[in-house]
Amino acid sequence: MASFSLILIRLSLVAAVLTASFCQLKAIGIREVVDDAVGEQREFDYFNFALQWPGTQCKNTRHCCPSNGCCRGSNAPTEFTIHGLWPDYNDGTWPSCCKKSKFDEKEISTLLDALEKYWPSYRCGSTSTCYSGEGLFWAHEWEKHGTCSFPVVRDEYSYFSTTLNLYFKYNVTRVLNEAGYLPSNTEKYPLGGIVSAIQNAFHATPKLDCSKDAVNELHLCFYKDFKPRDYIIERSPENDNYFSSSSCPKYVSLPVYTSSGVDDATAAIPWILENEPL
Numbered sequence: 001m002a003s004f005s006l007i008l009i010r011l012s013l014v015a016a017v018l019t020a021s022f023c024q025l026k027a028i029g030i031r032e033v034v035d036d037a038v039g040e041q042r043e044f045d046y047f048n049f050a051l052q053w054p055g056t057q058c059k060n061t062r063h064c065c066p067s068n069g070c071c072r073g074s075n076a077p078t079e080f081t082i083h084g085l086w087p088d089y090n091d092g093t094w095p096s097c098c099k100k101s102k103f104d105e106k107e108i109s110t111l112l113d114a115l116e117k118y119w120p121s122y123r124c125g126s127t128s129t130c131y132s133g134e135g136l137f138w139a140h141e142w143e144k145h146g147t148c149s150f151p152v153v154r155d156e157y158s159y160f161s162t163t164l165n166l167y168f169k170y171n172v173t174r175v176l177n178e179a180g181y182l183p184s185n186t187e188k189y190p191l192g193g194i195v196s197a198i199q200n201a202f203h204a205t206p207k208l209d210c211s212k213d214a215v216n217e218l219h220l221c222f223y224k225d226f227k228p229r230d231y232i233i234e235r236s237p238e239n240d241n242y243f244s245s246s247s248c249p250k251y252v253s254l255p256v257y258t259s260s261g262v263d264d265a266t267a268a269i270p271w272i273l274e275n276e277p278l
């Protein structure tokens with residue numbers, strides 16, 4: 001009898017250990033919480049404001065369509081444009097698809113001119129969304145990220161207007177121009193110089209992402225009250241300083257986009273956002 005109950009105790013211990021490690025695995029494996037957990041994600045910690053550099057984004061443009069910002073000829077963007085405002089957690093993960101709120105273009109009709117200009121997509125084709133299936137770049141940003149910015153940002157209109165206001169207030173292109181970092185297809189600039197220029201202007205450390213040596217994205221972070229804060233530095237034994245955790249080399253370029261006269265092939269190619277928490 002004694003040995004039988006011992007076996008029982010051992011079995012339940014094994015079960016407990018297995019359950020515990022399964023939960024751990026789940027916690028490690030799932031970086032974003034999936035759709036069926038709507039409402040169960042905890043409140044975010046800070047905002048990550050992602051900007052895109054058009055000269056780099058447009059370099060590989062092969063197809064044109066009305067929605068592609070690269071295809072506007074002389075009206076193509078020449079300064080950083082908005083990618084999105086992403087609520088993030090301090091541990092490097094982020095919530096997604098938090099509230100069942102389908103993107104509705106009518107809600108932001110008064111912002112559309114500004115959004116076309118400052119928040120363009122650089123691709124043809126639609127992108128994945130949480131509740132509409134597939135849709136516009138803006139639908140993706142609102143449904144996947146915007147819905148998680150509650151209670152700071154409470155609805156679709158506020159999400160887009162808040163983001164536009166941040167964009168006007170923190171003019172990264174101006175800061176870089178004033179520090180002498182002008183768009184160029186020949187110059188290379190020290191990454192550290194670009195980072196310092198932003199630090200001096202906004203009192204926070206940004207993070208840059210590159211495609212080879214070309215600046216592709218720039219991330220500025222904000223506390224929930226929209227005061228600038230440093231980009232989180234994820235330290236590990238192999239990458240123990242800021243520069244090695246960025247995908248940029250020590251010298252980077254800010255390429256000018258020159259329209260390569262791509263045909264306006266109507267065959268829209270489906271696309272996936274790079275460098276983005278999908």
Ligand SMILES: *[C@@H]1O[C@H](CO)[C@@H](O)[C@H](O)[C@H]1NC(C)=O
Binds near residue numbers: 168
């Ligand atoms: C940012 O600054 C540049 C240079 O001063 C200016 O041309 C541009 O209009 C500004 N952008 C926004 C969105 O205010």
